[in-house]
Amino acid sequence: MINFYSYYLVKCGYLLVKNRINIYQVAKYNLEETLEGIRRNDLNVMQFVYKELYSGIQFFVTSNSGSESDAQDIFQEALVIIFRKLTDGQLKVTCTFKTYLYSVCRLLWLKQLEKRKTKDEVSIDNENFIELTEETQDVIRQSERYKLYQTHFKKLSDDCQKILEMSLEKTSLRRIAEIMGYKCEKYAKKRKFLCKEKLVDEIKKDPTFKELAK
Amino acid sequence: MKQRFELIEKYIDGSLTSEESNSLEQLITSDSAFSKEYQLRLEVNKAIMEKNIMKFRDNLNMIYNEHRSLPGVVRLLFVRNWHLVSASVAILVIIGGFLISRLNNSSADRIFDKYYSSENAIYMTRSSELVVDAELSIALEKFQNNEYGEAINLLAMLEDNVVAQYYLGLSYMETDQFTEAKESFQFILDQSNNLFIEQAKWYQALCLLKLDNKEAATELFTSILNDDSLYNENATDILRRLK
Structure with missing residues (x-):
């Protein structure tokens, strides 16, 4: 019994420390700092983004015929697309980071639904979103291909x-x-x-x- | 077919003669299948060279796996912040209980000795394994191994990090540098909205006690009482003894 509690307290301790770092830094990061953190592949920033925004995307995907695994793929791909655009100097965000990320995830999920021939619209939108440019859609297409190539390269x-x-x-x-x-x-x-x-x-x-x- | 692929690869490498290159370029413009093959191979090369993207994906996978590796019960516990606070209460109550049991004497030094205790070792060990920031992780390991001098050197560099400053304060206390410890805890108190406020206040008050600044210590212990802190009981006892 003691071990059981010790274990969970350890885990709690870990989360307490880590979550508090996150909350502290999330409160500190503005849009530019978040984008710069992603561009630099900064683990802390990516972790904050993940912890703060993943649940919303998960809710969106699972509420629109997707699984948790789909949500994870979509979330990661959206961040990769943002990373690509940032490194190419193409990204101009005029809304909050949350709205931008949600918009990319939303578009990716719509494309996925279309491929699966399930439906071509989402029934539940839990966040605000913006229409993305054709340029972003090109990056999405390129990213899909490159992901495939890189997956096989790593094999x-x-x-x-x-x-x-x-x-x-x-x-x-x-x-x-x-x-x-x-x-x-x-x-x-x-x-x-x-x-x-x-x-x-x-x-x-x-x-x-x-x-x-x- | 293999020969065609070989030719494309040589063309990409730049190892064809100019004559061969010219005829291949003509093929690329006139034969759509050949053109697609060429484009694919070019793109594959570009993809291989995207080390930053591959690293980025690895990092995202690592974060996701770390998130998933947390036991379901624990994840569930922390879905809402109040659960997080409850868990912190549990930890602090245990630490507090331990501290209460050690309370006996009333002189400032003795009160300090009875009440001061750094974080428990198990908590630190497991925490440091999972903290992503490498520098912080190394520093916390030093702290855990009682290598306070080295921990101080490393933690002092992380001057904007609340966790680092908290353990820096504790490291200073472990090495009897109470003035410096007080400063580290002050940094935490100056930041709003972090979980170390109560602990920082508590340890800073103990530092003041050790620095023989009973007036300021009394003020801080009184403030702990007013905050309805988890250290209330200890603070009440200390204030009674300080009178």
């Missing part, structure tokens, strides 16, 4: 990932052979090509690839 063996990365960083074949312990440049060249073919092949076999190509 490659470590040496394949390394070879492809090095060759794209313009490392010479001789150097790649040295680093990877291959006997000659020719073999490095062959491995590079085989790795790339394996990657492209896996991407093409993924049903999502065909969906995205439509």
Whole structure:
């Protein structure tokens, strides 16, 4: 019994500390600081955003025919899109961050519903939202494709990932052979090509690839 | 087909002759399937180079998994803030109870010795494992291992962080630097809306006691009483002994 309570008190202690940090910083962060934090891939800021705004998105998705897992995907993708736009210097937010994030999530979920042929509108809107530009929709489409490519890239063996990365960083074949312990440049060249073919092949076999190509 | 792919890859790498490149470019403009293949391979290369995006996704997954790893009961407990406060009450009542049991003497030093206790070790250990901020995590580990000097050096750098300042105050107290400790707790008191206010007030009052500033300490203990703090009982007892 003592252990049980100790365990939960520990967990409570953790949450107390952590939540209070969050509340303190959320209160401190304005829109610009939040965006800058995301741009810098700042874990604290991302954690605040997650803790403060995820439940609203989860409610929205699960109230509109989605699961918790769908909500998680949508929330993450929305943040990736915001991150992409921030790093490209494209993002101009004229509303609150909450409204902007909700608007991106809403659009992503509408697209998902359309793909699933469930319906093309949401019945419950629990936040204000804005209409997003065509430019943002392009970023969304690009992000979907790149996510697929990156997912399969990460499934490659470590040496394949390394070879492809090095060759794209313009490392010479001789150097790649040295680093990877291959006997000659020719073999490095062959491995590079085989790795790339394996990657492209896996991407093409993924049903999502065909969906995205439509 | 393989040869075509190889040709595209060579073209992307820039290892074709200018003549070969020209004929390939013509193919790209005239053959839509070839063009799509070329575009796909270009995009795949760009995607591979997006290390920042992949890192960003990893971080989001980490945060999500951390969130999910919390036991359902605990998550449920903390859905509303009042539950959070209740949990803090539970912790503080235990700490408070422990402190009450140690109360005996009335001189300032003895009162301090009886009432002062830093956070319990289990709480710190588990907390530091989960705190995301690496610097804070290392500092809290130092604190937990009673390496107060090093903890102070690290925590002092996190000057805007309420948690860091709280443990900095405790570290100073552990090393008998009560003036500095008082300042750290003052930082917390100057911030509104944080959970360490009651603790900061309590520890600052103990610092004042140790610094022999009974008047200011009495004032602060009285304020603890007026706040209806969890330290009420202890503060009442101390005030009675200070008279």
